[in-house]
Amino acid sequence: MEVRFHVFHPSDCVNDVIERLRKARGHNISSVFLVDFDGVLQGRVYLQDLISAEGNTLLKDISKKTPWVQEMAPRDEIVEVVEKNQVPSIPVLNNDQVILGVIRYEQLVSIVHQDALDDLQKMVGVSKDEKALSTPFFSVRKRLPWLSVNHLTTFLAAFVVGVFEDTIAKITALAVLLPVVAGQSGNTGAQSQAVTMRGLALRGIRLRHKWRVMVKEGTVGLINGAVIGALCSVSVLYWSQSAALAGVIGVAMVIAMVAASLSGAAIPMILTALGQDPATSSSIVLTTITDIVGFVSFLGLATLFISQLG
Known part of the structure; x- marks a missing residue:
């Protein structure tokens, strides 16, 4: 989970947001999240909608609802939410609906890939801890x-x-x-x-x-x-x-x-x-x-x- 992400208030206008994003020099920005003054998630605005809107447009007027997951959600549930909604990233919320971080799609792909490799080994009785260059005695014990x-x-x-x-x-x-x-x-x-x-x-x-x-x-x-x-x-x-x-x-x-x-x-x-x-x-x-x-x-x-x- 990434703890550095871009959040704005629904009443912010497009010009101000674009300027702040330009100064932040952030990479891989596909969307920004909207939160109220208590940090509670209100929605998200995709970058494509942001750059195509008029400069004085308020973010709340171009925002969309976004799926989210709880901070203690199991990995399988997170994968399911991302696959079902086809989103590039998903916010992680606490019990008060305050956004804590963001999980990106590419991070999930890496996790799922590793899980698949682990499952492949476990299916035939090999521990996921064993690597190709593990010592012979470690491999025998596993x-x-x-x-x-x-x-x-x-x-x-x-x-x-x-x-x-x-x-x-x-x-x-x-x-x-x-x-x-x-x-x-x-x-x-x-x-x-x-x-x-x-x-x-x-x-x-x-x-x-x-x-x-x-x-x-x-x-x-x-x-x-x-x-x-x-x-x-x-x-x-x-x-x-x-x-x-x-x-x-x-x-x-x-x-x-x-x-x-x-x-x-x-x-x-x-x-x-x-x-x-x-x-x-x-x-x-x-x-x-x-x-x-x-x-x-x-x-x-x-x-x-x-x-x-x-």
């Missing part, structure tokens, strides 16, 4: 806890595969195709998660929109799953010459991609509802869910139709 959690979650997926050990032993082609199902469902979940997290970060969606988001992502997953499943079935049919195996992986792909889309949307919203940062290692959780659902759907269907596959 990364190891979440890698330990990931170690446990990968064993859950391995356990699921182990449950279907007999099926895989009879149809070895299933082991070859497992990464295909897991990879497609993982990418699907990542797409859904990225869109949902961006919506939450920019206040494009709220928790009250959860069902709309879930229906939309479920529909996207179903359509994409049907298309990718059909393509995968054709590929497997050509490779294995087994219509049953092609059908199993096609249906499993649809199930896995729908579940992945729903999970990618649900995880950030659940974390937000619990008061947690939705970026916090959500990719680790999502990968575990998509792997397990993908393996269960594919191997479960294969077990159900094993007589046709054999």
Whole structure:
């Protein structure tokens, strides 16, 4: 927040204001703010309106209402107000509506950019404090806890595969195709998660929109799953010459991609509802869910139709 900004009284005339601005030699002036004798915000006058008005015009006659934020407003709220109103700067007021400072758009862009970088690291279990040239021991201390959690979650997926050990032993082609199902469902979940997290970060969606988001992502997953499943079935049919195996992986792909889309949307919203940062290692959780659902759907269907596959 900048504490140096230009304020004038509504009864000041244009000529006086322009002269004072010229003497101040201020840079990057896009507007001035109007306050009464108690410092309470009354409005703003944009520079374009100022220079095009007659010299004896009073500022109150060319002023416009301006959005503002409270001094303790969270960062996300400030970004939302600026994005919604498309203003170059926004005043910060105290409880008495007295202007304390100004936040400029370019400052917000820098903050949002840094937040995006921090979220990118937190999604994969890396602390925002870690830099590219951090010491190895610092990086290990920051990364190891979440890698330990990931170690446990990968064993859950391995356990699921182990449950279907007999099926895989009879149809070895299933082991070859497992990464295909897991990879497609993982990418699907990542797409859904990225869109949902961006919506939450920019206040494009709220928790009250959860069902709309879930229906939309479920529909996207179903359509994409049907298309990718059909393509995968054709590929497997050509490779294995087994219509049953092609059908199993096609249906499993649809199930896995729908579940992945729903999970990618649900995880950030659940974390937000619990008061947690939705970026916090959500990719680790999502990968575990998509792997397990993908393996269960594919191997479960294969077990159900094993007589046709054999």
